[in-house]
Amino acid sequence: MTATRIRLTFRGRVQGVGFRPYVWRTVKAYPLTGFVRNTGAGVDVELQGDAQQLRACRRALTLHLPPLARVDTLDETRLPLIETETQFEIADSQGKASGARIPTDIATCPNCLNELFDGSDRRYRYAFTNCTDCGPRYTITHSLPYDRAETSMSAFELCPACREEYEDPASRRFHAEPNACPQCGPRLMLTDRFGQLLKGDPIAGALQIIGMGRSVAMKGLGGFHLVCDATRADAVERLRGQKKRQQKPLAVMVLNVESARRLCHVSDAEAEALASVSRPIVLLSKKEDIDALLPGVAPGLSTLGVMLPYTPMQWLLFHEALGRPQGSTWRDEACDRVWVMTSANPSGEPIVTNNQEARERLNQVADVFLLHNRNIVVRCDDSVLALHDGQVLMHRRARGYAPDPVLLQNDGPNVLATGVPAKNTLTVLRGREAFVSQHVGDVGDSLSCQAMEEVCHHLLELTAVRPEAIACDLDPSHYPSELAEELSGHFGVPLIHVQHQHAHIGAVLAEHGRSGPVLGLALDAVGLGDDGKAWGGELLRCAGGEFTRLGQLAPLPLIGGTRAVREPWLMAVGLLCAMGEDAEAQRRFGRHPAWPALAPQLGKPFDGWLTSSLALWTGAIAALAGLCKEQRFDNEAQQKLEEMAEDCAPLPGGWRMVDGQLDLSPLVRHLLTLEDDACAIASLWHATLAAALGDWTVQAARQADLGTVAIAGGCCANRRLMSLLLERLTEAGLSVLRPIALPPNDGGLSLGQAWVARERLLAARPKA
Template sequence: MTATAKNFRVNGLVQGVGFRPTVYRIAAALNLTGYVWNDAAGVGVHLEGDPEALAAFPETLIREKPPLARIDVITPEDAPFEGCEAFTITESRSEGPVVTAITADAATCRACLEDVFTAGNRRHRYAFTNCTHCGPRFTITKSLPYDRPQTSMRVFPMCPACLKEYEDPLDRRFHAQPNACPVCGPQLTLLSITGEAIPGDPVRETVRLLKEGRTVAVKGLGGFHLAVIANDAAAVARLRDRKGRSEKPLAVMCANLASAATFAQVNDAERELMLSPAHPIVLLKKRPDAPAWPGVADGLTEIGVMLPYTPLHALLFHALAGEPEGTAWLEDAVIPEALVMTSANPGGEPLVIDNDEAMRRLAHIADAVLLHNREILLRNDDSVVRVAEEGPLWVRRARGAVPESIVMPDVPGMDEASRPSVLAYGPWMKETLCQTRGGEAFLSQHIGDLENRTVVHAMKEGAEHLARILAKAPDAFACDAHPDFASTHEAERRAVESGLPLVKVPHHAAHVAAVAAEAGMTGRVLGLALDGVGLGPDGTPWGGELLALEPDHFTRLGHLAPLALPGGDRAARECWRVGAALMDAVGLADRIGEVFPETPEARQIPKLAKIERLSPRTTSLGRRFDAVTAVLGFVTVQQDEAWAAMRLEAEAQKAADAMGLADFGAFPYWPDAWQIHADGVLDMTTLDRRLVEGRLAGEDPAKLALLWQTTLTHALADWAVKLCGNDPAGAHIVLSGGCVVNRTLADGLPRLMRLRGIDAVLPHRAPPGDGGVALGQAWIALRALALGRTDYDFKA
């Protein structure tokens, strides 16, 4: 058969992941000649040979693509026959606009772990072993192109053995930019917190210190962890005290899934996530017979668990296990010790990434520091995921997921090439950034709450880094409509200095838009926005909204009945304030003293609540969670954000477990405990009064928590369906806002809506909470700019 030629253009995450060697091997297997190259758009392939083999190439490539690659599209086109005698990997080409990107940091692959734990291998016990299928990417890269001189590996020239691997297209380390070995690569050092070198093997000495109850700061991929042994209650308590983290749970790392199964229940979806290249922290349900581990996740039914994702982590567990021979222990051995691995960021500050910074900022927390001399160029915290019935919900999207893009839907009036690049600056809490490029949105790593200058500086650094790795300066900006956010101020400053347009987006419209953008929804979008507090266009704090989004404006179809917020922002911390306000709202103010006997000032809340200047009205569902948690006596003052809501959820789960109820469909609820008014207001006075009466009557608070959560879910579903069921866009309703992470809402709302013929759309790539807001801002800004506008209207 006559040989012919074709070119194939491959777009997606196809650089720095071993893609060209894979093409090389496939071409050899199909007996094809030609060449493959990288360029600004992705990967190009020229193939010559049997037409049937050419036709088989795309399907084979999709089936055999490298583990870290993502193929978005393969575009074939006819090409002139050049008479190539072999297949070669050619030099990269630089022409054209950059449309490729860096892949996320990836957990160590099994092949590299085999190298680390095989005696006699030249990388035996080497903590920086990696290949094209794993290892650091995003956090060590300064800018494109993704070549070693643009990474923090530039200061480590490869030895001849590593260089040979790097240049061999049949080696899995071909063009692995972080490639290194003990001869030429980074090295570990263990220091006391005062800076003295601790003699001996750094890994073994670290484990010795941990077993003695010490806190060790351990340098990872995107920053430092603070580590203690999880079952050492005194060490955990000391860590909490030093870090100033009194309530929120601590994540743990365990050696493998076999070890995790001894204290947590792991289903198939959770197992898949834990073993994925991202290796995030996954929220798992504790086993009934789980060890207590005081101070780790007290009062909760779930625990955040991750597996080792660097060779260093694996080496620590290897030492904890007594350094067994071979690699079977990586999967099969039950190692009882788990390590608390919490982010090294004192008091709301950014994550520590620099060695000198670690010695300075962690001096009052850690007893020793296990560091290395490979620079972290960008801080990137651990991702946190909860698996709901509908799929994963990202609580925090960072390491392992960033900077992978989210493909956006079409924008009428703009093709991808003409779309401006919008940089959205996000909200105030759980800050992330988002920059668009063509048809993709790149959501940044979790940055934190913008409550001090150091976090604001980290936000500015993040914006600069996004522009560098995308090789694209922004053409427009977007931000929250709140006038006092540091993110708003920075977006305003840059817009003024550059003369570029700025679109300000109301907080809850951005919540709904984020899910719509991820889901590829266009036109009119209906959605629930359920969160703590965000400024509404009317100047009041919103947080329980039913909205309809159009390209140029949004409408408030309904909201939760307002509740007084006595003391304003103080009520977010002092939950008893909204608890007493709830009792006042349901006509039981005279019994506030019975529920809050240790807080005498709670009796004054009804008077304070009448003064709207001191007690703004909020529609926030998050504050209602706080109020109910306080009334039931679980939390009256919370030091850490969302702690009250976590406790309420946990107590409800305990009740369900005690009653033998494993599925939302079996959970009891109070029917007819809510009203939907003609103006679209969801009034839950009956539900809240029944809750308070049950508490006063001495009913089991955990059962009341379960009843309230389940009934709330039925009420929200009923409300959304009745107000949107006849809407032309009502076949789909977006679920957004931080409250959606609540398992009862995440599992129950889609199920109840589906029973009525409506599809509830949850986000599975971006967080439903404030960590996804920047994506919604960017999407709304693009739609507004396509209409020649720089505003996004609200119509009451």
């Protein structure tokens, strides 16, 4: 027998997922010595013994990984023998983070649920039950390596029973960093709005308040939720009134997939997404008459955002509401409880995370506060997605997904990108990994700027990256660009500006491991173009870090400036005036209170901003159809117009193409004759727009000799448009790339900025 010693270096999602006990259990079956330990870069396993046994063990280690683990690379090194070694053990962590990753927060696992609802278990009804397969991770971690001392659990000393589990490699809680029990861990409490502790069981107390039609501010994983009974009109109206969100659709929580099926149509793929360990909000198509059952939750819309419980606290609310049932069958049976579960952020501000802040900022919003004393280290909203033809369409990527990296095709300089003010995210590129932060949200007021800066520092801390360049938008006037400039000075590295729509296409290329050349089709809201105009409906030839514009949608005047983004009727006026239909504009909108202020600008040459934004074109049509004059929530105009549309044939001759410009005014002229037949307008708009975009794209692809189209931008959320368009493009023999892991909207933009910046740095390097 020949003794050998090797080191296996695992990289990927290998910390905080029970990887070391898995290795320990696996290796124990072989007569080998050595150790396993967390390092700053991943997990190292050193094995020593008979070469044949060693090979068998190495193979076994890659066969049955723990459910949450993902190995991206595995390297092997030969080492000299250590004669004194007698056993295989789990060694202490070593080193500061350089390549390791923090796992995402994971929904409570079935084993923990069994304990949670077992009257004889020491964790019966304990709201912070977790194990190596589940529980909080990202939202409690300050820095790497992922050890209890670096999390907000460091404030809680393990009791003897918990310590035994923590130190026993055979236990499900071996090195479960957030391990806790009622004796030693965090506690729940219920307070009134003055911070006064309320007596009795906190879960029962909170439920009583919900039953009275009032709302509870509940501290969750990545922030507070506002909770009320979704079936009570008075409760929902009260919560909305307090939250200043008059129309915005609210998400609901139900017990399980069977309960969701009572409200909505749920496909197999949707059921799988709902019950996945990431537990996102899934946008489901409502059953008929559901608005009557859930008055005011998502009025007038065909979809409802639904999620299932993912923390013990949420499970406990259902358990309590059902009268604390025994056994586990209740967990799978349909239940009629439906609760509004919406992020607690007073109108547009970032989500609230700490107890003191909750009492101050939610004082007018919540009647009681269901709190606990485990700190939230970083904000993280619920993720939102939809499924379309079985494919994921990400709307908001946050809890359960961040900070899992997108894997890139190639290595390159480390870059930080700061995104844009709408649906902000940040991205750090580290080697082949692209860490896209959780959704930060809209960045405008001082609170949200502060929240963004916190996420930025946390992301740099967790990835241990010192950026070699900072990427940001072309527009220097908003906070994400200001922060980028500041950081570029701080690190003494170049600041690289990336055009908005180019970044959208860049994000798609990054995700698909391509570098071009491709034809980029940006179907978008607004972003500053390199000619100083407001772009948003563009055809770009993209190759590496560079692009050239091949075409655009016919530009419309932005009447009333950026106000037109929120007030589609202003876009309709702009569209009509651009077509020389000033009288028609006055006939349709002349009675609007803002008209008299507008009138003097009309009838003379327009000297304001022009925009080629498809979202704004769509807004104009929604306003002409009488569906949405002013948007009360993001994307309302497009959503209303899409929901109104039915299948129909495109209007022949509805568009023109001149010098790469796509002009839809022939279609608009026809739509004007339909007066206020919203359904006919919406149907014809979608069918003709898809045909026109298809025609335009195919022609440009042929002229530029490109076989691949990358599509991105906020309008990709329009499922009807995308279906029709994709059919045309694939029929024409083009292959199509779309965002999958990231949202097509501005939430994915920071990845594109970082990727384009890296491509430019690589191109500028002297060739070897």
